Amino acid sequence: MIQHKGLIGLNPPQREAAETISGPVLILAGAGTGKTRVVTTRIAGMIYNDIPAREILAVTFTNKAATEMRERVATMISQEAAGEVTICTFHSLCVRILRTCIERLGYKKNFSIYTQSDQLGLLKKIIVRTAGKDEKLDPKMANMEISGAKNRGEVPGDFDDSLIRIVYENYQRDLKQMNAVDFDDLMLLAVRGLEENPDLRKSWQRHFRYIMVDEFQDTNHLQMTLLRLIVGKERNICVVGDDDQSIYGWRGADITNILDFERFFKGPKIVKLEENYRSTNTILRLANSLIRHNIDRREKTLWSSKEDGEPTKLISMPDAETEAEWIVNEIHDEHRMHDRSYNDFAILFRMNAQSRIFEEQFRELEIPYKLIGGQSFYERREVKDVLAYLNVITNNDDDVSLLRIIASPPRGIGGGTIEAATTFSIERQSSVYDALQDIEFQASLPKRAQNAIGRFHELIQRYSEFASNPNADYAEMTTTMLKEINYDEYVKKNCKTPDEADMRRKNVHEFLEGMHFSMKKKKKRGLRGFLDGVALMQDREERGDEKEQGHGVSLITMHASKGLEFPCCFIVGAEEGTLPHSRSVEEGTRDEERRLLYVGITRAQECLTITWCHSRRKYGDPLPCMPSSFFKELDPEELEKVDYKELADAPVDEDSALDYFARMKEMLSQ
DNA sequence: ATGTACCTCTTTTTT
């Protein structure tokens, strides 16, 4: 291994992790231990050691992580070499594999990718169709079951429950009929493609001789299988992760992948990173004291060379309104009196619904905030409509998208016709689009409906043809089409307020601009490629250089906070039933909730406050609450327990008050 | 075929 300047400044374990480039490597990187730095240095090191950049693959979970890694690698090595390294998400890797081989698996090349909401829509229809309207099987539940089954490699026949078995069967059949795949299929089919075709397997193994995986604790069974298929004889696989931050078990992440890594790749070099560069020792000791209570884990103890800090405050609040009010005031004061940037603060909660009350408070005091996560841009109704049009244009068989657009805007094809067409398509095993065109089917319809279908068909056909030209300007095409169908008017009609209409119109506009921009940047990937990109992108940013990232206090779920850090964190709503969530207690996944709190605690750099409420509204009316049972597990030495009453009666801090007046004076004198 | 009013049900986390 040739030394290079990137290695300077790494601590000994970091350096060891970065320098070991052949054979299996497991890097156990605790929170805030400089994981990304190690990974990027490792990639740079490989390049310095003359490993061709194109043979390196780094897999992440999110587009955001991939982009970040790409950028950081680019600062360490030549721009050119950085561009040759493949850094992508699991899902886009699979799309890449499938676009070349999916025909061998019985799908057409132009397959559509269904997002979660597409899946749920389809499942709901199937449930109604097979079990009747008042079936209480929740589509979300069904989706979870099916997704779990796919990840475990189970077929419908493996289900005892006959309803879910039939729904699973129908779901899979319909997807294939529509030439569509869901997120799990992406993994599943890529795995199947590689398993069934040794030639493909060989060629991908030769292509990527060096493989790295980020956030390895989040991998599921299928992803592990995929890795084992593309890792060649040299076994140059390096995984980085932290079992203590495994918080996606409910989504199929299999923590045994990291706990039993040796079982899959024998004799790995294991490196532990425990020196933390983020938090005060006070916070780290608190975090360590909590996570120690998990039994199945790789022992790690975070430490820092930094000094101790303020003890963590544990505050009880009467209710969620007071909690929000107090915290927002606290942030306001900190900002005014100690000149702290609003960017330094984050409010961490268990579920998105908890953010609303904080938003209200922030708006009242006119404090800037940013909601991280939440509804994605691409989940907005109007954006989904436009996407559905584009999906139908690229893949006529995509029934879910077709049914979405066929009455948006209304064009004289109503419920009756749609239902008849759906039934007909099921009988004939054809797509709804084809059913609509069927002469026999049309004969059963009134003249009016026939004409309406004719016009709709002509529209789609015309744009499909246009889109098949690889050099077409798709953004321009979409704009024209939306004008032709008078989409603006439709949006306006369906909005309660003019403001809302404006907003939606702006979203469509923004989408078109993003599309224009993205098509210009990556010209050759075509409309299909653009749609793939959108389907695989939950993170809203990537299109966002022009738009300011937004600044202010971060409102974020603990799940979404993984990987981030803030000087001051507030973990709110730490009540039994919310922070270990009641459902996780029922399901026996309390350990994962503990890790979630651990992730929350380790986000804080300098100060941390944890709050809980004696009472919280649920479904509208107040409900008494108990403090989180995790409090007993936190080292009391590191905590300062406070009751809200003490805060309310507390005299104003004299120093800060003086400081504040001094500032005001200064401001006024200018 | 479309639009409106009420009624229900829901609330975990999302790559």
Place this chain on the structure above:
DNA sequence: AGAGGTACAT
């Protein structure tokens, strides 16, 4: 408290 769905009216 809010969204989404159903039933009914236009």
